[in-house]
Amino acid sequence: MKYVLAPIAGFTNAAFRLMASRGGADLTYTEMVSAAGLAHGSSPTRHLLEVLPGEGPVACQLFGAKPDELAFAAREVSATGRFVELNLNAGCPVPRIVREGAGSALVKDPVRVHDLLVAMVGATNLPVTLKTRPGPRPDKVLMFELLDAAETAGAKGITLHARFTSQNHGGAVHLELLAELVQKARIPVTGNGGVKDLETARAMAATGVAAIMVGRAALPNPYIFSTLKSQPSSPEPTRSTLLHGHSLSLLPPPPSLFHDHLEALKALHAQIAANFPQDRLPTLDAWVAGAVRTHLFRYFAGRPGVGELRRRLASIRTLREIEAISW
Numbered sequence: 088m089k090y091v092l093a094p095i096a097g098f099t100n101a102a103f104r105l106m107a108s109r110g111g112a113d114l115t116y117t118e119m120v121s122a123a124g125l126a127h128g129s130s131p132t133r134h135l136l137e138v139l140p141g142e143g144p145v146a147c148q149l150f151g152a153k154p155d156e157l158a159f160a161a162r163e164v165s166a167t168g169r170f171v172e173l174n175l176n177a178g179c180p181v182p183r184i185v186r187e188g189a190g191s192a193l194v195k196d197p198v199r200v201h202d203l204l205v206a207m208v209g210a211t212n213l214p215v216t217l218k219t220r221p222g223p224r225p226d227k228v229l230m231f232e233l234l235d236a237a238e239t240a241g242a243k244g245i246t247l248h249a250r251f252t253s254q255n256h257g258g259a260v261h262l263e264l265l266a267e268l269v270q271k272a273r274i275p276v277t278g279n280g281g282v283k284d285l286e287t288a289r290a291m292a293a294t295g296v297a298a299i300m301v302g303r304a305a306l307p308n309p310y311i312f313s314t315l316k317s318q319p320s321s322p323e324p325t326r327s328t329l330l331h332g333h334s335l336s337l338l339p340p341p342p343s344l345f346h347d348h349l350e351a352l353k354a355l356h357a358q359i360a361a362n363f364p365q366d367r368l369p370t371l372d373a374w375v376a377g378a379v380r381t382h383l384f385r386y387f388a389g390r391p392g393v394g395e396l397r398r399r400l401a402s403i404r405t406l407r408e409i410e411a412i413s414w
């Protein structure tokens with residue numbers, strides 16, 4: 088079984104992807120990148136295409152609604168030589184994205200999905216894939232039409248986040264629909280939604296998917312991939328479950344993770360500054376403090392004193408202050 092880090096806007100930049108690669112992810116995804124942004128030459132959009140030395144295979148996810156913009160973006164992304172796959176986002180429910188006809192607006196529109204994928208396939212030699220949902224809501228399942236759109240457009244894989252658009256990112260994960268899609272598909276299916284431990288990974292593996300994509304559960308522990316890979320994905324009891332009468336829990340990430348992620352953030356900031364000398368970037372202090380407050384504090388979840396730590400973090404503004412805290 089292959090394990091994959093999901094695209095997560097605001098989180099899966101090169102620094103975090105490096106942590107996930109080290110933590111065992113077989114493939115990682117960029118945050119969703121605006122095809123219109125690339126087509127119009129937006130620098131902040133191009134910053135999202137940075138990859139750090141040492142990262143494993145990275146796929147680039149694009150969002151958009153216009154075939155010509157997706158073709159342009161596919162060419163530009165391919166030309167960087169940094170990515171192993173191009174993915175089309177047909178699932179993001181954020182209103183700003185949906186209003187422009189992208190993201191989950193596409194879940195309702197298999198014909199447009201087909202046209203966008205044809206445009207991408209025609210513009211790159213990289214494998215093109217689709218990430219989508221079963222349908223807009225439980226009484227409207229469109230995943231077979233979306234699968235057909237992907238296959239006839241020449242896509243090489245499909246990821247199903249097995250929740251309807253109406254569920255946003257919560258609620259039941261429809262593994263029965265995922266299993267049905269696997270039955271019908273002639274291209275590999277990656278399953279996504281709610282995988283957070285060995286039990287949920289095994290339940291998803293039982294659908295027959297070729298790969299499992301993990302999103303939010305990787306944020307506090309990018310080494311989740313190593314734990315999941317160290318165990319058979321079949322539901323048979325392992326030696327350990329027989330011995331201890333319960334299934335293995337996830338191993339904690341290494342104690343150096345916080346420091347390693349900080350170092351990767353510094354390297355990424357320096358790389359963006361070097362590659363885009365004309366751009367005004369946030370200062371390293373502001374950038375790192377923001378990442379610590381929104382993401383890196385999660386590495387300490389469950390430790391004693393974490394509430395107090397979060398309170399202190401709220402007022403921290405500099406890298407020096409962050410490095411001075413005794414974690």
Ligand SMILES: Cc1cc2nc3c(=O)[nH]c(=O)nc-3n(C[C@H](O)[C@H](O)[C@H](O)COP(=O)(O)O)c2cc1C
Pocket residue numbers: 093094095096097118119148176178179218248256279280281282300301302303304
């Ligand atoms: C904050 C946040 C940002 C996300 N950004 C993206 C994105 O850029 N592209 C995408 O395809 N999905 C995005 N997703 C959805 C995830 O990739 C994934 O499909 C979803 O979280 C379900 O997987 P999980 O239950 O393992 O988290 C995002 C989800 C969250 C919570």
